[in-house]
Amino acid sequence: MTRASATRPHTEPQPGVNPARPPRVAKARLRSCVACRQKAAPEQLTRWVFAGSGSVLPDLGQGEFGRGAWLHPIPDCLRKAPGGFGRSFKTPINSSPAELAELLGSAADRRVVALLAAAYRSRKLAVGRTAVELEIEADRCRLLLVATDAKSAARATQVQKIVAAGGAVGWGTKELLGGLVGRTEAGLLAVTDDGLANAVKATIAMAHSARLAQSVADSGAAGSRQRVSQRSDQKKSSTEVG
Numbered sequence: 001m002t003r004a005s006a007t008r009p010h011t012e013p014q015p016g017v018n019p020a021r022p023p024r025v026a027k028a029r030l031r032s033c034v035a036c037r038q039k040a041a042p043e044q045l046t047r048w049v050f051a052g053s054g055s056v057l058p059d060l061g062q063g064e065f066g067r068g069a070w071l072h073p074i075p076d077c078l079r080k081a082p083g084g085f086g087r088s089f090k091t092p093i094n095s096s097p098a099e100l101a102e103l104l105g106s107a108a109d110r111r112v113v114a115l116l117a118a119a120y121r122s123r124k125l126a127v128g129r130t131a132v133e134l135e136i137e138a139d140r141c142r143l144l145l146v147a148t149d150a151k152s153a154a155r156a157t158q159v160q161k162i163v164a165a166g167g168a169v170g171w172g173t174k175e176l177l178g179g180l181v182g183r184t185e186a187g188l189l190a191v192t193d194d195g196l197a198n199a200v201k202a203t204i205a206m207a208h209s210a211r212l213a214q215s216v217a218d219s220g221a222a223g224s225r226q227r228v229s230q231r232s233d234q235k236k237s238s239t240e241v242g
Contacts, residue, residue, distance in 0.1 A: 031045055031070040033045060033084070034069045034070065034081065034084030034085055034087065035071055035072065035077035035078070035080035035081050035083075035084040036076070036077055036080070038072075040072070043202070045072055045073070046058055046060060046070070046071050046073045046206065047059045047060070047062050047064075047068045047069070047070055048068060048069050048070070048071060049064045049069075050066065050067065050085075050089045050091075054091065054092055054094035055093070055094060056069070056095065056100070057103065057107075058103055058107040058108075060111045061111070069084070069085055069088040071084065071085075073104060073206045073209050073210060074209055074213070075101075075209065075212055075213035075216050075217075078097050078100055078104070078213040078217070079097045079213070079217065080097075081100050082096065082097065082100070096217065097213065097217040098213075098214050101210045101213040102210070104206065104210040104213075105207050105210035105211050105214060108203050108207035108210060109207050111203050112171065112172075112203050112204055115196060115199050115200050116180050116191075116200065117180055118196065119191050119192075119196045119200075120180065120181050122193075124191060124193040124196055125181070125189055125190070125191055125192070126141070126190040126192060127181045127183065127186050127188075127189055128187075128188060129153055129156060129187070129188055132144065132189070132190040133156070133158045135192055136161070136190065137158070140192045141190040141191075141192060142167075142191050142192055142194050142196075142197035143167060143168070143169065143190070143197035143198075143200055144159065144162045144163075144167055144168035144189070145168070145170075145171055145177065145189040145190075145191070145200070146163075146168055146170050146171075147170075147172055147174040147176070147188070148172065148173060149174055150174050150188065152187075154187075169200075169201060169205075171204045174186060174187050177189055
């Protein structure tokens, strides 16, 4: 055997493999939303588990045992969620759409905290205006978090560039962000890892969507109570006139 042939890569087809056929690409397993019945990838849905006594809980880490049900984290699907969960778990669900939205929003906020803590521990999180601007200049900032009460920091030129490019999200307060990294306050955080940045961004979007759904549901409930009250007043007035 020559030296050239000894280093030549083995290119013979493996038994049972047709070299003319392209390799199979595994298809992502889709899930069905219990509210709209549309199929989607698990990353686009939220997993919920039955907690007993007619209640459900969001399982954003997808690690809880037991049967789960999947739901789009959007206002329209959250509005229909109680009935969808009831069909899926074969038992009536007592929670209202507003209560489910509140549960989802709180769970999403907790997950954001956990993700940011993981980023900080693995040194994939820059803290404070100076450190964040250095990461932006070095093109390492994958997601910029701006505290909702950090108005002066949000006006910085480098920050505005990231905001204009769609690479920033508003979440939490300076006190909350600071507490995550052992500081009194922090107006800016820069996530420098692609995977963590995508997870944080998606979870914050979920939290915002849940808050919107809760607001819509609360407004609808208030309007319904007002209409019932008006009908009651009208009935009482007509009875008194008669």
